[in-house]
Amino acid sequence: MQPTQFSSGDVIADRRADYARMLAESGDPAAAAELMEQALELAPGWAAGWLRFAEYLEKAGDGKRAIKALRKVEELDAEEIFGARLKLALLGAVDVPVQPPSRYVEALFDDYADRFEAALVERLDYSVPQKLSALLARYHGDAPSFRLAVDLGCGTGLFGVEVRSIVKRLEGFDLSVNMLAKAAEKGVYDLLGRADLSLDAEGSGLFGAGLARHRADLLTAADVLMYLGDLDAALSLATELSRPGALFAFSVEDAGTDEGFHLAPSLRYAHSEAHVRAKLVAAGFEVADIERTVIRMDGGKPVSGILFIAVRKA
The missing domain is CATH 1.25.40.10 (Tetratricopeptide repeat domain)
Structure with missing residues (x-):
């Protein structure tokens, strides 16, 4: 041992x-x-x-x-x-690895779960859930509620709380069982399950126990994709999960470059807008709206991010 x-x-x-x-x-x-x-x-x-x-x-x-x-x-x-x-x-x-080891991410958040919200929200001024839900509301307008939303990398459920009122059914998935336990305490999810966004459809856990493909008309990933360098696997899963016309609301850390992605000293990945746009197109999505904003503080300095709303093409 x-x-x-x-x-x-x-x-x-x-x-x-x-x-x-x-x-x-x-x-x-x-x-x-x-x-x-x-x-x-x-x-x-x-x-x-x-x-x-x-x-x-x-x-x-x-x-x-x-x-x-x-x-x-x-x-x-x-x-x-x-x-x-x-x-x-x-x-x-x-x-630079194209993604971190799954066990590293899992262990990181299992250890972090009990103090996650206090650290992120109270001390680091984390604002992605509120800002991303506001961008989604501006784009979605007064349209009817979403039938089914899948919250990828749901963590402790901060974004689930923001979107619960506009969805009829809300599913949340995360790699960390301790984060899932915290999300369950909020009582806003109809289903919670463990999933690894770095794996293919069969290995991810998103389609087990009778869960269908192409079931969601809203996908969300708030502060999740910065723990993946290459986005191919995650966006392939998004394609498999979404129905034609579905919205995908997510955030990345802004690389501040014209292309590609890099590993930051924080051990999170930062992506350029052009890189994300190209990956979305390849996965069958088109960008509907974006917003550049500060998403948190880190070491006393603001961290810049990009919020995306993408639409799944027919």
């Missing part, structure tokens, strides 16, 4: 790791790295410890040793829970 992120399984190693953390928090990453290295001599199989060691080394300006430490994380972390390859990509040691 792999030692947990919080404990190496060795009391003395844990104590040194705690002191290392305090040194890092006090602004001395070089000293933190030195003490963390001593902890790892006692617990060399602690993948999370190597990850912390890499972080301290990077902050201390020792990129070469940080890369070496991340290689050790890769060696120990067969399930890719810690996303070492993403961090290696930011350091220029490997090519």
Whole structure:
């Protein structure tokens, strides 16, 4: 069994790791790295410890040793829970992956679920649910309610709350079971299920247990696609889920470039408008409306995003 992120399984190693953390928090990453290295001599199989060691080394300006430490994380972390390859990509040691490992995303949000809303809404001024639902309302106007909406990457249900009043049936899917449990507490979904948007239709979980294809006339993905680099799989699923004429309301982080996408220091992906438009067309959608806006704060700085309303072509 792999030692947990919080404990190496060795009391003395844990104590040194705690002191290392305090040194890092006090602004001395070089000293933190030195003490963390001593902890790892006692617990060399602690993948999370190597990850912390890499972080301290990077902050201390020792990129070469940080890369070496991340290689050790890769060696120990067969399930890719810690996303070492993403961090290696930011350091220029490997090519940028087209998507993060599913287990990394799942573990990230399982751990984050209990404090997700407090962190995102109260401290980071997260505003995608309100802004995206307002854009959808402006485009949809006074048309009748949607028959069936599928909320992809529903998280704790923040966007579900916003659209519940305009849909007759609301389904929510997420990779994290802990996020799904939080969404269930809101009582706004008619169905909640686990799904992986990085997989094909058969593997995704979106069409299991008798769930039909082409069933939705509204698809939503609020603050979801930034956890996918290449959008082909997710948009293929959107095509499989949607009926002709269905609306797809979603957000991306704005790459601020004319084309392509990139991996940001936050380990989220940012996409250009041109890239998203091209992928939508290839998947059978056309863009009906967009809005550029600030979607959250990160490190005290605003994060720019693009909100899209797309229509599924017949």
